[in-house]
Amino acid sequence: MLTFTEAARQPAAVVGAETHRLAAHAGRLSAGMVVPASYEEAFYRGNNLPEQLRRLFSVLNPARLDEDLLEALAPRAAELIRTSALSDDAVQLFYRALGNARLLGGELHLRRSGEREVETAQVAPPGTAALHALKRLWALDWTFEAVLARLDDHGSVGLEARPVLLFAGEPGRPNSDLAAELGVGTALVNGRGLVGLP
Known part of the structure:
Protein backbone atom coordinates (compact mmCIF):
# COMPACT_ATOMS: atom_id res chain seq x y z
CA MET A 1 0.00 0.00 0.00
CA LEU A 2 1.24 3.44 -0.91
CA THR A 3 0.62 7.05 -0.03
CA PHE A 4 -0.05 9.22 -3.08
CA THR A 5 3.53 10.53 -2.91
CA GLU A 6 4.93 6.97 -2.86
CA ALA A 7 2.54 5.94 -5.64
CA ALA A 8 3.93 8.66 -7.89
CA ARG A 9 7.14 6.63 -8.12
CA GLN A 10 5.25 3.57 -9.44
CA PRO A 11 4.21 3.03 -13.07
CA ALA A 12 0.76 4.37 -13.97
CA ALA A 13 -0.16 0.85 -15.13
CA VAL A 14 0.18 -0.30 -11.50
CA VAL A 15 -1.37 2.58 -9.56
CA GLY A 16 -3.38 4.37 -12.26
CA ALA A 17 -3.01 7.64 -14.11
CA GLU A 18 -5.46 9.31 -11.72
CA THR A 19 -3.16 8.48 -8.81
CA HIS A 20 -0.24 10.15 -10.58
CA ARG A 21 -2.30 13.31 -11.11
CA LEU A 22 -3.35 13.32 -7.45
CA ALA A 23 0.24 12.72 -6.32
CA ALA A 24 1.32 15.87 -8.13
CA HIS A 25 -0.98 17.77 -5.75
CA ALA A 26 -0.41 15.64 -2.63
CA GLY A 27 0.22 18.76 -0.54
CA ARG A 28 -3.37 19.87 -1.13
CA LEU A 65 -28.74 -15.14 -20.56
CA ASP A 66 -31.42 -15.84 -17.97
CA GLU A 67 -31.53 -12.50 -16.13
CA ASP A 68 -33.77 -13.91 -13.39
CA LEU A 69 -31.13 -16.52 -12.63
CA LEU A 70 -28.39 -13.88 -12.70
CA GLU A 71 -30.45 -11.76 -10.31
CA ALA A 72 -30.47 -14.67 -7.85
CA LEU A 73 -26.75 -15.47 -8.27
CA ALA A 74 -25.28 -11.96 -8.03
CA PRO A 75 -26.11 -11.41 -4.32
CA ARG A 76 -24.58 -14.78 -3.51
CA ALA A 77 -21.37 -13.76 -5.30
CA ALA A 78 -21.25 -10.42 -3.47
CA GLU A 79 -21.78 -12.25 -0.17
CA LEU A 80 -18.81 -14.51 -0.97
CA ILE A 81 -16.62 -11.43 -1.27
CA ARG A 82 -17.94 -9.79 1.90
CA THR A 83 -17.61 -12.93 4.04
CA SER A 84 -14.22 -14.16 2.81
CA ALA A 85 -11.32 -13.35 5.10
CA LEU A 86 -8.03 -11.66 4.41
CA SER A 87 -4.93 -13.34 5.82
CA ASP A 88 -3.64 -12.00 9.15
CA ASP A 89 -0.56 -10.64 7.39
CA ALA A 90 -2.70 -8.82 4.82
CA VAL A 91 -4.86 -7.31 7.56
CA GLN A 92 -1.83 -6.10 9.52
CA LEU A 93 -0.30 -4.65 6.35
CA PHE A 94 -3.53 -2.73 5.69
CA TYR A 95 -3.68 -1.40 9.26
CA ARG A 96 -0.04 -0.25 9.14
CA ALA A 97 -0.63 1.45 5.81
CA LEU A 98 -3.65 3.31 7.22
CA GLY A 99 -1.48 4.58 10.05
CA ASN A 100 1.35 5.59 7.72
CA ALA A 101 -1.12 7.51 5.55
CA ARG A 102 -2.71 9.24 8.60
CA LEU A 103 -6.09 7.63 7.94
CA LEU A 104 -6.80 6.06 11.33
CA GLY A 105 -9.22 8.66 12.67
CA GLY A 106 -12.44 10.11 11.29
CA GLU A 107 -14.38 9.84 8.08
CA LEU A 108 -12.82 7.92 5.21
CA HIS A 109 -14.06 7.24 1.74
CA LEU A 110 -12.90 4.63 -0.73
CA ARG A 111 -13.42 4.32 -4.44
CA ARG A 112 -11.87 2.60 -7.41
CA SER A 113 -9.44 4.71 -9.34
CA GLY A 114 -11.34 6.31 -12.21
CA GLU A 115 -14.78 5.26 -10.94
CA ARG A 116 -17.55 7.02 -9.03
CA GLU A 117 -18.99 4.43 -6.63
CA VAL A 118 -17.89 5.26 -3.08
CA GLU A 119 -17.89 3.38 0.22
CA THR A 120 -17.48 5.29 3.46
CA ALA A 121 -16.34 4.38 6.95
CA GLN A 122 -15.90 6.08 10.30
CA VAL A 123 -12.41 4.89 11.15
CA ALA A 124 -10.77 4.36 14.54
CA PRO A 125 -7.65 2.29 15.30
CA PRO A 126 -6.84 -0.33 14.22
CA GLY A 127 -8.91 0.37 11.06
CA THR A 128 -11.42 -2.48 10.93
CA ALA A 129 -14.18 -0.22 9.58
CA ALA A 130 -11.94 0.76 6.66
CA LEU A 131 -11.19 -2.89 5.92
CA HIS A 132 -14.91 -3.70 5.89
CA ALA A 133 -15.54 -0.74 3.57
CA LEU A 134 -12.83 -2.04 1.23
CA LYS A 135 -14.51 -5.43 1.04
CA ARG A 136 -17.92 -3.77 0.45
CA LEU A 137 -16.35 -1.84 -2.43
CA TRP A 138 -14.92 -5.06 -3.90
CA ALA A 139 -18.35 -6.69 -3.53
CA LEU A 140 -19.87 -3.97 -5.77
CA ASP A 141 -18.22 -5.77 -8.69
CA TRP A 142 -20.74 -8.58 -8.12
CA THR A 143 -24.00 -6.64 -8.19
CA PHE A 144 -26.51 -7.67 -10.84
CA GLU A 145 -25.74 -4.54 -12.89
CA ALA A 146 -21.96 -4.99 -12.75
CA VAL A 147 -22.05 -8.67 -13.72
CA LEU A 148 -24.59 -8.02 -16.48
CA ALA A 149 -22.37 -5.24 -17.90
CA ARG A 150 -19.37 -7.60 -18.00
CA LEU A 151 -21.44 -10.31 -19.67
CA ASP A 152 -22.71 -7.81 -22.25
CA ASP A 153 -19.28 -6.28 -22.88
CA HIS A 154 -17.02 -9.34 -22.64
CA GLY A 155 -19.22 -12.44 -22.59
CA SER A 156 -17.80 -13.36 -19.17
CA VAL A 157 -18.35 -12.51 -15.51
CA GLY A 158 -14.56 -12.29 -14.97
CA LEU A 159 -12.85 -9.06 -13.97
CA GLU A 160 -9.42 -7.60 -13.36
CA ALA A 161 -8.16 -6.33 -10.04
CA ARG A 162 -7.98 -2.53 -9.91
CA PRO A 163 -6.42 -0.04 -7.49
CA VAL A 164 -8.55 1.56 -4.78
CA LEU A 165 -8.09 5.12 -3.54
CA LEU A 166 -8.68 6.00 0.12
CA PHE A 167 -9.26 9.62 1.13
CA ALA A 168 -9.76 11.30 4.47
CA GLY A 169 -12.99 13.26 4.70
CA GLU A 170 -16.43 12.82 3.22
CA PRO A 171 -17.24 12.32 -0.47
CA GLY A 172 -17.93 15.65 -2.12
CA ARG A 173 -15.69 17.46 0.36
CA PRO A 174 -12.24 18.95 -0.34
CA ASN A 175 -10.42 15.83 -1.55
CA SER A 176 -13.21 14.82 -3.93
CA ASP A 177 -13.57 18.42 -5.10
CA LEU A 178 -9.82 18.50 -5.79
CA ALA A 179 -10.13 15.32 -7.82
CA ALA A 180 -12.87 16.93 -9.91
CA GLU A 181 -10.83 20.11 -10.32
CA LEU A 182 -7.86 18.11 -11.58
CA GLY A 183 -10.06 16.24 -14.05
CA VAL A 184 -9.35 12.90 -12.43
CA GLY A 185 -11.88 10.13 -12.20
CA THR A 186 -12.46 10.03 -15.94
CA ALA A 187 -9.89 7.48 -17.14
CA LEU A 188 -10.33 3.88 -16.11
CA VAL A 189 -7.33 2.12 -14.65
CA ASN A 190 -5.86 -0.96 -16.24
CA GLY A 191 -5.32 -3.00 -13.10
CA ARG A 192 -2.93 -5.93 -13.25
CA GLY A 193 -3.79 -9.55 -12.58
CA LEU A 194 -6.99 -11.41 -13.29
CA VAL A 195 -8.99 -12.10 -10.17
CA GLY A 196 -12.22 -13.31 -11.70
CA LEU A 197 -13.13 -15.81 -14.31
CA PRO A 198 -11.83 -16.21 -17.84
Missing part, protein backbone atom coordinates in the same frame (compact mmCIF):
# COMPACT_ATOMS: atom_id res chain seq x y z
CA LEU A 29 -4.82 16.54 0.03
CA SER A 30 -5.31 16.06 3.75
CA ALA A 31 -4.46 12.34 3.65
CA GLY A 32 -4.84 9.40 1.32
CA MET A 33 -3.40 6.18 0.00
CA VAL A 34 -3.63 3.65 -2.80
CA VAL A 35 -4.45 -0.03 -2.31
CA PRO A 36 -2.79 -1.66 -5.35
CA ALA A 37 -4.57 -4.19 -7.54
CA SER A 38 -2.18 -6.88 -6.29
CA TYR A 39 -3.75 -6.69 -2.81
CA GLU A 40 -7.20 -7.50 -4.21
CA GLU A 41 -5.75 -10.22 -6.42
CA ALA A 42 -4.10 -11.87 -3.39
CA PHE A 43 -7.43 -11.74 -1.53
CA TYR A 44 -9.21 -13.53 -4.39
CA ARG A 45 -6.50 -16.16 -4.78
CA GLY A 46 -6.08 -16.72 -1.04
CA ASN A 47 -9.77 -17.53 -0.69
CA ASN A 48 -10.01 -19.56 -3.91
CA LEU A 49 -12.68 -17.09 -5.04
CA PRO A 50 -12.08 -17.48 -8.79
CA GLU A 51 -12.99 -21.17 -8.56
CA GLN A 52 -15.92 -20.56 -6.21
CA LEU A 53 -17.30 -17.85 -8.50
CA ARG A 54 -16.72 -20.00 -11.58
CA ARG A 55 -18.81 -22.78 -10.00
CA LEU A 56 -21.52 -20.36 -8.89
CA PHE A 57 -21.94 -18.84 -12.34
CA SER A 58 -21.42 -22.09 -14.30
CA VAL A 59 -25.19 -22.43 -14.73
CA LEU A 60 -25.33 -19.24 -16.79
CA ASN A 61 -25.21 -19.29 -20.57
CA PRO A 62 -23.94 -15.87 -21.73
CA ALA A 63 -25.36 -16.49 -25.23
CA ARG A 64 -28.89 -16.97 -23.85
Whole structure:
Protein backbone atom coordinates (compact mmCIF):
# COMPACT_ATOMS: atom_id res chain seq x y z
CA MET A 1 0.00 0.00 0.00
CA LEU A 2 1.24 3.44 -0.91
CA THR A 3 0.62 7.05 -0.03
CA PHE A 4 -0.05 9.22 -3.08
CA THR A 5 3.53 10.53 -2.91
CA GLU A 6 4.93 6.97 -2.86
CA ALA A 7 2.54 5.94 -5.64
CA ALA A 8 3.93 8.66 -7.89
CA ARG A 9 7.14 6.63 -8.12
CA GLN A 10 5.25 3.57 -9.44
CA PRO A 11 4.21 3.03 -13.07
CA ALA A 12 0.76 4.37 -13.97
CA ALA A 13 -0.16 0.85 -15.13
CA VAL A 14 0.18 -0.30 -11.50
CA VAL A 15 -1.37 2.58 -9.56
CA GLY A 16 -3.38 4.37 -12.26
CA ALA A 17 -3.01 7.64 -14.11
CA GLU A 18 -5.46 9.31 -11.72
CA THR A 19 -3.16 8.48 -8.81
CA HIS A 20 -0.24 10.15 -10.58
CA ARG A 21 -2.30 13.31 -11.11
CA LEU A 22 -3.35 13.32 -7.45
CA ALA A 23 0.24 12.72 -6.32
CA ALA A 24 1.32 15.87 -8.13
CA HIS A 25 -0.98 17.77 -5.75
CA ALA A 26 -0.41 15.64 -2.63
CA GLY A 27 0.22 18.76 -0.54
CA ARG A 28 -3.37 19.87 -1.13
CA LEU A 29 -4.82 16.54 0.03
CA SER A 30 -5.31 16.06 3.75
CA ALA A 31 -4.46 12.34 3.65
CA GLY A 32 -4.84 9.40 1.32
CA MET A 33 -3.40 6.18 0.00
CA VAL A 34 -3.63 3.65 -2.80
CA VAL A 35 -4.45 -0.03 -2.31
CA PRO A 36 -2.79 -1.66 -5.35
CA ALA A 37 -4.57 -4.19 -7.54
CA SER A 38 -2.18 -6.88 -6.29
CA TYR A 39 -3.75 -6.69 -2.81
CA GLU A 40 -7.20 -7.50 -4.21
CA GLU A 41 -5.75 -10.22 -6.42
CA ALA A 42 -4.10 -11.87 -3.39
CA PHE A 43 -7.43 -11.74 -1.53
CA TYR A 44 -9.21 -13.53 -4.39
CA ARG A 45 -6.50 -16.16 -4.78
CA GLY A 46 -6.08 -16.72 -1.04
CA ASN A 47 -9.77 -17.53 -0.69
CA ASN A 48 -10.01 -19.56 -3.91
CA LEU A 49 -12.68 -17.09 -5.04
CA PRO A 50 -12.08 -17.48 -8.79
CA GLU A 51 -12.99 -21.17 -8.56
CA GLN A 52 -15.92 -20.56 -6.21
CA LEU A 53 -17.30 -17.85 -8.50
CA ARG A 54 -16.72 -20.00 -11.58
CA ARG A 55 -18.81 -22.78 -10.00
CA LEU A 56 -21.52 -20.36 -8.89
CA PHE A 57 -21.94 -18.84 -12.34
CA SER A 58 -21.42 -22.09 -14.30
CA VAL A 59 -25.19 -22.43 -14.73
CA LEU A 60 -25.33 -19.24 -16.79
CA ASN A 61 -25.21 -19.29 -20.57
CA PRO A 62 -23.94 -15.87 -21.73
CA ALA A 63 -25.36 -16.49 -25.23
CA ARG A 64 -28.89 -16.97 -23.85
CA LEU A 65 -28.74 -15.14 -20.56
CA ASP A 66 -31.42 -15.84 -17.97
CA GLU A 67 -31.53 -12.50 -16.13
CA ASP A 68 -33.77 -13.91 -13.39
CA LEU A 69 -31.13 -16.52 -12.63
CA LEU A 70 -28.39 -13.88 -12.70
CA GLU A 71 -30.45 -11.76 -10.31
CA ALA A 72 -30.47 -14.67 -7.85
CA LEU A 73 -26.75 -15.47 -8.27
CA ALA A 74 -25.28 -11.96 -8.03
CA PRO A 75 -26.11 -11.41 -4.32
CA ARG A 76 -24.58 -14.78 -3.51
CA ALA A 77 -21.37 -13.76 -5.30
CA ALA A 78 -21.25 -10.42 -3.47
CA GLU A 79 -21.78 -12.25 -0.17
CA LEU A 80 -18.81 -14.51 -0.97
CA ILE A 81 -16.62 -11.43 -1.27
CA ARG A 82 -17.94 -9.79 1.90
CA THR A 83 -17.61 -12.93 4.04
CA SER A 84 -14.22 -14.16 2.81
CA ALA A 85 -11.32 -13.35 5.10
CA LEU A 86 -8.03 -11.66 4.41
CA SER A 87 -4.93 -13.34 5.82
CA ASP A 88 -3.64 -12.00 9.15
CA ASP A 89 -0.56 -10.64 7.39
CA ALA A 90 -2.70 -8.82 4.82
CA VAL A 91 -4.86 -7.31 7.56
CA GLN A 92 -1.83 -6.10 9.52
CA LEU A 93 -0.30 -4.65 6.35
CA PHE A 94 -3.53 -2.73 5.69
CA TYR A 95 -3.68 -1.40 9.26
CA ARG A 96 -0.04 -0.25 9.14
CA ALA A 97 -0.63 1.45 5.81
CA LEU A 98 -3.65 3.31 7.22
CA GLY A 99 -1.48 4.58 10.05
CA ASN A 100 1.35 5.59 7.72
CA ALA A 101 -1.12 7.51 5.55
CA ARG A 102 -2.71 9.24 8.60
CA LEU A 103 -6.09 7.63 7.94
CA LEU A 104 -6.80 6.06 11.33
CA GLY A 105 -9.22 8.66 12.67
CA GLY A 106 -12.44 10.11 11.29
CA GLU A 107 -14.38 9.84 8.08
CA LEU A 108 -12.82 7.92 5.21
CA HIS A 109 -14.06 7.24 1.74
CA LEU A 110 -12.90 4.63 -0.73
CA ARG A 111 -13.42 4.32 -4.44
CA ARG A 112 -11.87 2.60 -7.41
CA SER A 113 -9.44 4.71 -9.34
CA GLY A 114 -11.34 6.31 -12.21
CA GLU A 115 -14.78 5.26 -10.94
CA ARG A 116 -17.55 7.02 -9.03
CA GLU A 117 -18.99 4.43 -6.63
CA VAL A 118 -17.89 5.26 -3.08
CA GLU A 119 -17.89 3.38 0.22
CA THR A 120 -17.48 5.29 3.46
CA ALA A 121 -16.34 4.38 6.95
CA GLN A 122 -15.90 6.08 10.30
CA VAL A 123 -12.41 4.89 11.15
CA ALA A 124 -10.77 4.36 14.54
CA PRO A 125 -7.65 2.29 15.30
CA PRO A 126 -6.84 -0.33 14.22
CA GLY A 127 -8.91 0.37 11.06
CA THR A 128 -11.42 -2.48 10.93
CA ALA A 129 -14.18 -0.22 9.58
CA ALA A 130 -11.94 0.76 6.66
CA LEU A 131 -11.19 -2.89 5.92
CA HIS A 132 -14.91 -3.70 5.89
CA ALA A 133 -15.54 -0.74 3.57
CA LEU A 134 -12.83 -2.04 1.23
CA LYS A 135 -14.51 -5.43 1.04
CA ARG A 136 -17.92 -3.77 0.45
CA LEU A 137 -16.35 -1.84 -2.43
CA TRP A 138 -14.92 -5.06 -3.90
CA ALA A 139 -18.35 -6.69 -3.53
CA LEU A 140 -19.87 -3.97 -5.77
CA ASP A 141 -18.22 -5.77 -8.69
CA TRP A 142 -20.74 -8.58 -8.12
CA THR A 143 -24.00 -6.64 -8.19
CA PHE A 144 -26.51 -7.67 -10.84
CA GLU A 145 -25.74 -4.54 -12.89
CA ALA A 146 -21.96 -4.99 -12.75
CA VAL A 147 -22.05 -8.67 -13.72
CA LEU A 148 -24.59 -8.02 -16.48
CA ALA A 149 -22.37 -5.24 -17.90
CA ARG A 150 -19.37 -7.60 -18.00
CA LEU A 151 -21.44 -10.31 -19.67
CA ASP A 152 -22.71 -7.81 -22.25
CA ASP A 153 -19.28 -6.28 -22.88
CA HIS A 154 -17.02 -9.34 -22.64
CA GLY A 155 -19.22 -12.44 -22.59
CA SER A 156 -17.80 -13.36 -19.17
CA VAL A 157 -18.35 -12.51 -15.51
CA GLY A 158 -14.56 -12.29 -14.97
CA LEU A 159 -12.85 -9.06 -13.97
CA GLU A 160 -9.42 -7.60 -13.36
CA ALA A 161 -8.16 -6.33 -10.04
CA ARG A 162 -7.98 -2.53 -9.91
CA PRO A 163 -6.42 -0.04 -7.49
CA VAL A 164 -8.55 1.56 -4.78
CA LEU A 165 -8.09 5.12 -3.54
CA LEU A 166 -8.68 6.00 0.12
CA PHE A 167 -9.26 9.62 1.13
CA ALA A 168 -9.76 11.30 4.47
CA GLY A 169 -12.99 13.26 4.70
CA GLU A 170 -16.43 12.82 3.22
CA PRO A 171 -17.24 12.32 -0.47
CA GLY A 172 -17.93 15.65 -2.12
CA ARG A 173 -15.69 17.46 0.36
CA PRO A 174 -12.24 18.95 -0.34
CA ASN A 175 -10.42 15.83 -1.55
CA SER A 176 -13.21 14.82 -3.93
CA ASP A 177 -13.57 18.42 -5.10
CA LEU A 178 -9.82 18.50 -5.79
CA ALA A 179 -10.13 15.32 -7.82
CA ALA A 180 -12.87 16.93 -9.91
CA GLU A 181 -10.83 20.11 -10.32
CA LEU A 182 -7.86 18.11 -11.58
CA GLY A 183 -10.06 16.24 -14.05
CA VAL A 184 -9.35 12.90 -12.43
CA GLY A 185 -11.88 10.13 -12.20
CA THR A 186 -12.46 10.03 -15.94
CA ALA A 187 -9.89 7.48 -17.14
CA LEU A 188 -10.33 3.88 -16.11
CA VAL A 189 -7.33 2.12 -14.65
CA ASN A 190 -5.86 -0.96 -16.24
CA GLY A 191 -5.32 -3.00 -13.10
CA ARG A 192 -2.93 -5.93 -13.25
CA GLY A 193 -3.79 -9.55 -12.58
CA LEU A 194 -6.99 -11.41 -13.29
CA VAL A 195 -8.99 -12.10 -10.17
CA GLY A 196 -12.22 -13.31 -11.70
CA LEU A 197 -13.13 -15.81 -14.31
CA PRO A 198 -11.83 -16.21 -17.84
